[in-house]
Amino acid sequence: MRVDVLFRWADLDPQEAEGRVVVVIDVLRATSMIAALLKAGAKEIWPVKEVEEARSLAAELGGALLAGERGGVPPDGFDMGNSPREVDPERVQGMPVVLTTTNGTSAIERALRADALLTAALVNTGAVVESLLASDVQRLLIVCAGTQGAFSLDDALCAGGIVSGLCAAVQSELSDSAMAARFLYESQRDKLLGALRSCRHGKVLESLGMGGDIEWAAKVDSIDLVPVRAKDPRGCRIVAARRGERLVDVGR
Amino acid sequence: MRVDVLFRWADLDPQEAEGRVVVVIDVLRATSMIAALLKAGAKEIWPVKEVEEARSLAAELGGALLAGERGGVPPDGFDMGNSPREVDPERVQGMPVVLTTTNGTSAIERALRADALLTAALVNTGAVVESLLASDVQRLLIVCAGTQGAFSLDDALCAGGIVSGLCAAVQSELSDSAMAARFLYESQRDKLLGALRSCRHGKVLESLGMGGDIEWAAKVDSIDLVPVRAKDPRGCRIVAARRGERLVDVGR
Numbered sequence: 001m002r003v004d005v006l007f008r009w010a011d012l013d014p015q016e017a018e019g020r021v022v023v024v025i026d027v028l029r030a031t032s033m034i035a036a037l038l039k040a041g042a043k044e045i046w047p048v049k050e051v052e053e054a055r056s057l058a059a060e061l062g063g064a065l066l067a068g069e070r071g072g073v074p075p076d077g078f079d080m081g082n083s084p085r086e087v088d089p090e091r092v093q094g095m096p097v098v099l100t101t102t103n104g105t106s107a108i109e110r111a112l113r114a115d116a117l118l119t120a121a122l123v124n125t126g127a128v129v130e131s132l133l134a135s136d137v138q139r140l141l142i143v144c145a146g147t148q149g150a151f152s153l154d155d156a157l158c159a160g161g162i163v164s165g166l167c168a169a170v171q172s173e174l175s176d177s178a179m180a181a182r183f184l185y186e187s188q189r190d191k192l193l194g195a196l197r198s199c200r201h202g203k204v205l206e207s208l209g210m211g212g213d214i215e216w217a218a219k220v221d222s223i224d225l226v227p228v229r230a231k232d233p234r235g236c237r238i239v240a241a242r243r244g245e246r247l248v249d250v251g252r
Numbered sequence: 253m254r255v256d257v258l259f260r261w262a263d264l265d266p267q268e269a270e271g272r273v274v275v276v277i278d279v280l281r282a283t284s285m286i287a288a289l290l291k292a293g294a295k296e297i298w299p300v301k302e303v304e305e306a307r308s309l310a311a312e313l314g315g316a317l318l319a320g321e322r323g324g325v326p327p328d329g330f331d332m333g334n335s336p337r338e339v340d341p342e343r344v345q346g347m348p349v350v351l352t353t354t355n356g357t358s359a360i361e362r363a364l365r366a367d368a369l370l371t372a373a374l375v376n377t378g379a380v381v382e383s384l385l386a387s388d389v390q391r392l393l394i395v396c397a398g399t400q401g402a403f404s405l406d407d408a409l410c411a412g413g414i415v416s417g418l419c420a421a422v423q424s425e426l427s428d429s430a431m432a433a434r435f436l437y438e439s440q441r442d443k444l445l446g447a448l449r450s451c452r453h454g455k456v457l458e459s460l461g462m463g464g465d466i467e468w469a470a471k472v473d474s475i476d477l478v479p480v481r482a483k484d485p486r487g488c489r490i491v492a493a494r495r496g497e498r499l500v501d502v503g504r
Contacts, residue, residue: 005403151259153432156428175452176399176403176408176451177402177403180403184432184436184439187439195435200427
């Protein structure tokens with residue numbers, strides 16, 4: 001498998017996604033939130049970039065829940081913020097959820113031309129690795145969202161966790177950034193919570209009183225499902241695949 | 253000290269360099285070559301982006317030597333390529349050298365508005381760290397050249413070596429990328445030659461028969477001087493400062 005890593009969403013030329021399997025990562029917190037929502041039983045997640053777009057899509061879908069943040073807090077009238085800890089299974093069970101965040105949904109939007117599009121966070125790195133291995137992926141591109149245009153340690157660590165997991169199972173050809181991410185993860189795998197607390201976005205969340213989300217997001221392999229984009233003419237719809245499920249079989 | 257790292261020269265907005273001390277890194281091979289040339293007694297190095305620009309500046313300076321590469325080999329009529337191993341002290345002693353390379357000189361050109369501009373490679377990381385410490389730098393920006401627009405492992409390792417050296421001596425406030433570079437370096441410090449051989453540019457050099465340059469470039473702290481830009485109306489002129497010399501005192 002050939003594996004490349006981009007450390008910021010703006011580094012992805014949308015055309016580059018074509019012909020590849022793309023994994024999008026925004027550990028703090030969009031892709032942790034997507035995993036949390038699907039684990040709590042949400043029917044599907046619709047990530048969109050703008051707040052207004054989120055409102056009109058929710059109306060169009062007929063009663064979808066609105067989730068997301070601007071500056072770390074939920075916009076007016078939203079059903080919930082972007083805190084995976086606060087997802088209420090009773091509320092989201094069976095519901096479509098429209099999600100808008102600052103960095104993560106931009107990364108997903110850039111990757112829409114991918115042959116297959118997954119999202120990953122530390123909480124479901126192992127499940128994502130197993131699905132990639134089960135799917136005989138030839139060319140994998142891992143796209144870190146980053147934080148406000150800059151390299152983000154949390155996302156790079158997660159990218160490295162995926163590379164590390166793949167390399168443990170199959171012969172892989174790594175780009176320089178994929179090698180760096182792997183070395184980074186393997187040097188910090190026993191200290192992930194500390195690394196997440198010390199990074200820029202972790203400090204912002206602490207200052208907003210959301211430090212609990214960091215602990216939540218640092219629980220490696222606590223969630224056993226893989227968020228996968230399902231083709232849909234209405235937009236980007238993300239559903240849950242099982243751990244190890246072949247990507248080609250996900251078309252619901 | 254506040255420390256930030258950019259992993260590709262194109263990530264540097266030239267205005268961002270203002271008010272900062274900037275260290276430019278292109279381990280394979282521009283900044284290793286600059287260190288080699290100055291160690292061999294070259295009077296000064298003039299890095300320029302284009303081959304034609306190099307030829308006309310050499311003529312303007314009156315008999316400067318021409319060094320550099322395109323695709324790893326010297327352009328027609330150049331006195332030498334970009335191989336630090338092949339620098340001949342008898343030839344360069346006391347001479348100005350105009351140097352043009354594919355990635356490294358682009359990085360230097362982007363950083364020209366810096367308050368102070370240094371170049372670093374693995375061969376002189378320790379000397380650079382001592383000069384930064386001696387100069388009470390407040391805001392440091394380390395700019396990796398990268399390889400053809402992409403993240404380059406060799407440069408990121410060197411950036412991490414500088415961050416690691418600084419953190420061992422003073423309390424530092426690191427950006428996420430600076431933390432990542434530090435973790436990366438500290439995990440590979442005993443395996444640098446292997447890492448350089450496995451990276452993309454290392455493989456290109458091996459395939460061009462220049463694998464010896466990789467061994468040369470991986471010799472950490474083998475050179476005890478700091479290449480520093482000296483203000484000059486004619487362009488970017490780089491001269492040698494001593495290990496630990498205060499940057500403010502370098503104006504020759």
